[in-house]
Amino acid sequence: MPVFLDSRDAGFEAGFSGLLNAKREDAVDVDDTVAAIIADVRARGDAAVIELTQKFDRIALTPDTLAFSPEEIEAECARVPAAERAALELAATRIRAYHESQRPEDKRWFDEYGAELGWRWGPVGAAGLYVPGGLASYPSSVLMNAIPAQVAGVERLVICAPTPDGVVNPLVLLAAKLSGVETVYRIGGAQAVAALAYGTETIAPVDKITGPGNAYVAAAKRRVFGRVGIDMIAGPSEILVIADKDNDPDWIALDLLSQAEHDESAQSLLVTTDEGFGRAVMQAVDARLETLERRAIAGASWRDYGAVVVVRDLAEAARLSDRVAPEHLELCVADPEALLAQINHAGAVFLGHWTPEAIGDYIGGPNHVLPTARSARFSSGLSVLDFMKRTTLARMTPEALAAIGPAAEQLAISESLEAHGLSVRARLERLNR
Amino acid sequence: MPVFLDSRDAGFEAGFSGLLNAKREDAVDVDDTVAAIIADVRARGDAAVIELTQKFDRIALTPDTLAFSPEEIEAECARVPAAERAALELAATRIRAYHESQRPEDKRWFDEYGAELGWRWGPVGAAGLYVPGGLASYPSSVLMNAIPAQVAGVERLVICAPTPDGVVNPLVLLAAKLSGVETVYRIGGAQAVAALAYGTETIAPVDKITGPGNAYVAAAKRRVFGRVGIDMIAGPSEILVIADKDNDPDWIALDLLSQAEHDESAQSLLVTTDEGFGRAVMQAVDARLETLERRAIAGASWRDYGAVVVVRDLAEAARLSDRVAPEHLELCVADPEALLAQINHAGAVFLGHWTPEAIGDYIGGPNHVLPTARSARFSSGLSVLDFMKRTTLARMTPEALAAIGPAAEQLAISESLEAHGLSVRARLERLNR
Missing domain, CATH: 3.40.50.1980 (Nitrogenase molybdenum iron protein domain)
Structure with a gap:
């Protein structure tokens, strides 16, 4: 059975920590x-x-x-039916458009001494x-x-x-x-x-x-x-849905199951301000599990790692979500922007009732390769930047070297790196002649 | 003895590959x-x-x-002499100014169906x-x-x-x-x-x-x-200097030694269009090695991994440099910008005669934590981005979901992920009622 937790209950912290620390993957030593x-x-x-x-x-x-x-x-491509081809082409077009806006910019500027600084990106x-x-x-x-x-x-x-x-x-x-x-x-x-x-x-x-x-x-x-x-080493997929009572339990159940069906180790969490809604979603999940094609996988994931968490208010929901740092986060509430402002850690956020996570898997535009296992605390989904690198640039003028070189020399001496200091000193001496 | 190679010689390719593949680090198994x-x-x-x-x-x-x-x-800070304190403060100010220009921007936009897309950065x-x-x-x-x-x-x-x-x-x-x-x-x-x-x-x-x-x-x-x-696992430091004949051999020798003195495994390479200049730099290195404080370390690095490579022209220098993908690259030539345009892979580039690499170690502004061991082919130096992560955002409207949802459903069916498709279908059915 999936866990049903209420943040007002005495055992809540233990139960919630249990969810966070559930070991969902047996690392096979290969x-x-x-x-x-x-x-x-x-x-x-x-x-x-x-x-x-x-x-x-x-x-x-x-x-x-x-x-x-x-x-x-x-020959293989010719075997793809037209409807599938069209869907794939639309997805490719939208993913490309989204990622094109991620291209980073080169930058160059002069500092107060006339030194030129900046960087350049390249693939x-x-x-x-x-x-x-x-x-x-x-x-x-x-x-x-x-x-x-x-x-x-x-x-x-x-x-x-x-x-x-x-x-x-x-x-x-x-x-x-x-x-x-x-x-x-x-x-x-x-x-x-x-x-x-x-x-x-x-x-x-x-x-x-x-x-x-x-x-x-x-x-x-x-x-x-x-x-x-x-890129990152991806773990099992996960979703956290924050929902108030004004949602269709069946929609939310399907959103939870769309993670659960990936993998028996996937984790689907619902955080809701309404206990009755939470219970309704559990029922809806069970109903869908009766007929779902991948019910064996989805059922195991939901049973072993699924949870419904009832909270006092959305602020508490945001705090708990940040502790999970979910790969996918749905904000199914009346004012998703206000809630988003309280969220710090998530791989991808899906705002409002009309944005099921599956849209992000296929066709929304953002990348579906996202940080799992709480790593959204410190890492991002795949992007154009992952296929580029930055070269930093610096060009001193004699004037700039005269202005800042002595400090570099001082620090080189402090770190006992004499040649570092001498490489600056030799040039400064030319200027002083 | 450091290697002296000429790209016109028969054995050049073997010699240069040897430089690239020199195993400079004995991985201790701890x-x-x-x-x-x-x-x-x-x-x-x-x-x-x-x-x-x-x-x-x-x-x-x-x-x-x-x-x-x-x-x-x-109490410890009070022990720092004023000159060292001032140098460190100037370095901090300049490093901060450089990195402040790296702060990434959030982005939001609407697509042609009214769906909102974008991302947000956070620390x-x-x-x-x-x-x-x-x-x-x-x-x-x-x-x-x-x-x-x-x-x-x-x-x-x-x-x-x-x-x-x-x-x-x-x-x-x-x-x-x-x-x-x-x-x-x-x-x-x-x-x-x-x-x-x-x-x-x-x-x-x-x-x-x-x-x-x-x-x-x-x-x-x-x-x-x-x-x-x-962050990255850093290997031994390295520098590649591309220099034409119009340089002071002693300056270039000191630049090479300022890497060599870090570590016996450091690598210092000079690529020059002028054989006579290359020989002059070797002599200047030897002369400096007689008195340098860290001559034992720098001498071993230069002897074991140092090299002077004579090339036909700067285009060839750029091609060889790209094969090394050096952590630090100095362009000591008359027109460093033209040469920079031919370079694809380097952690940090120092342009012109007045920018010894040591400036970048301390006070230029760019970061000195840079990709080593040829990893500048695919990675960048430390930056503000390393301490931030990006959350992607998507918000569908009913209209947008109606437009692109069916394609998502199609792809979900193709991938045998039924619940994914149903999470879209359930919402589309509401619209069709």
Whole structure:
């Protein structure tokens, strides 16, 4: 049974802390296996990737068939029904428009001594996106990872998408095509991450790897971090809905279930100012769980990690939400802007009654790759900035160096870094001649 | 002997690749030790921190003396000579001014269907800065880590700075005071990182940990990553200088040595269009190495990892520099702007003859915490953004949901996520009634 808590009850703090600290993921220790796979790919390149793909995905590849050919991609894309194609195209257009407004600006200025300061942004050279195979092979994730990279101006954008037993998801290939992906490799697991990070005879290395994956992929990303950039290591999905009594319990129930159906470890929380409404939502969830296709998964998630929390007022709801720092936060209240002003930590906020979280997963425009497991306290969803880097710039004039150089020299002496000081001193002496 | 390469020579590519791939750091495996320390601090809190500090730093603390008292900080700061204080204050002022221009902007707009989209930035709640003890206890690093956090609006900013054998660096405390740090704990190592990440009875946990440290600190940061945010794991420092013949060899020699003196693993590279100038710089380095205070360190770094590379022209220099993606890049040429336009990957660029890299370490304004080990290909130096996070916002209207909702529903069906689709469908049905 999901937890039903009331903030006025004596045991509330213990119950709420329990929700926060629920260990929703059993970290499988695959680190040794992954280390061996990475070493093998580094040592043997294509041959290792091909062998491992034969072993794990049961398909026989050659260096020539590691990637889908343009013809194969065209043929697969042609299989996508028109309605799905149109939906994917609308999603791509909207995601692109949103992310285009994220392009950062370069800046240059002169200080009071005439020194020029500033910075310049540039794209990473090459990015590799990981797309899981099987059930979790989501075309929407392709758009959400590839479009920010494309908008950033990344020159080479490739995908690794395993095809276990040769099963291909044509929507994934269409999404790749819509987002400017150059090459799609039909490889996965730690071997794909290793190939992207270190390169093989056929696969050129990239600078940044993003995208979701299983425990092996996550462990491999952690291991290659530093050699290449990675995005966050995503945990199970979560949603927190703050709702007053003026909501349709069935809408809110479906919003909660749309997280719960992702994964048995997903967490769906309702925080409401009205106990009766909270009970009505629980009933609505149960009713929907009778027929939902993924009721086994959604039911387990709701039973093990779901909760309804009754609070005194919306201010208290905001405080509790900040303690959760939810990945997704719906504000289903009369004045969502006033409530938003009280929220500090959330990955994505969905305002008002007409913004179900699923809109954000697909078509709203903002990214659906968001910080999980309370990490919205300190991190952000995926964006164009994740595929760019900033170079800082400084240009002293003789006058500026004369003005501020002596202080640098002083600090260098304080830190016992003599050559630092001398590199300034030598120049100042020229000026004093 | 440092390497002397000419891009016209047959063996050039092998020699240059050797420079790129020189393994400059022996990764000490301290992971098991660190895991045990973190577990101990999580289990026993203050008691563990105090015991470990006694063991590693040979000082006896109590929960009351874990942090410096305001009186102690005042007394230590009063010991700082006026010239050093003035230099540190000027540095703080300039670093603050530079970073204030990095504050990101919130954004909101309406799309063609009346849906409101955008994002909002906010500071992380609390940040902890690690400041090494002993020789590498640099007040400039305190400013470079704390001021961006302060500018970001971080509410609680604390420092962990070990004091082995009770030795305190008053400049570190003054730098902390100048940058709005609330509390300075005299603890270090993995135990300090664990205390910051998980909290103890005395030390409240933080959301983000930044700052340099030894192998134990780096391993601890890797381990707590996810629980809290961390900055990059910094490797040994490096500089690449691109210089034409119209430079003073002694200036360039000092610039190279100002990296080399940091660390025996530091790397200093000169890329020049003039062989004679390159040889003159090598001589100037040797001459300076005869008297430099840190000649043992700088000499070893220069001998093992230093290099002079002669190239045909500046375009080739830019291409080679991009392969290195140096942490620090000096452009000591007649037209540094033209050369800058050809550079893609560098942490910080210093333009022209009057901008020795040391200016950037202390007083230029840009941050000196920069990507090392070729990671400037995909990452940036520390900035205000590292202490902020972005929450994306979306608010549909009934009209907007009617326009784009069906596409979301279609994609949900394609991905077999029924509840996602139903959460949209239920709302659309209300509109159709």
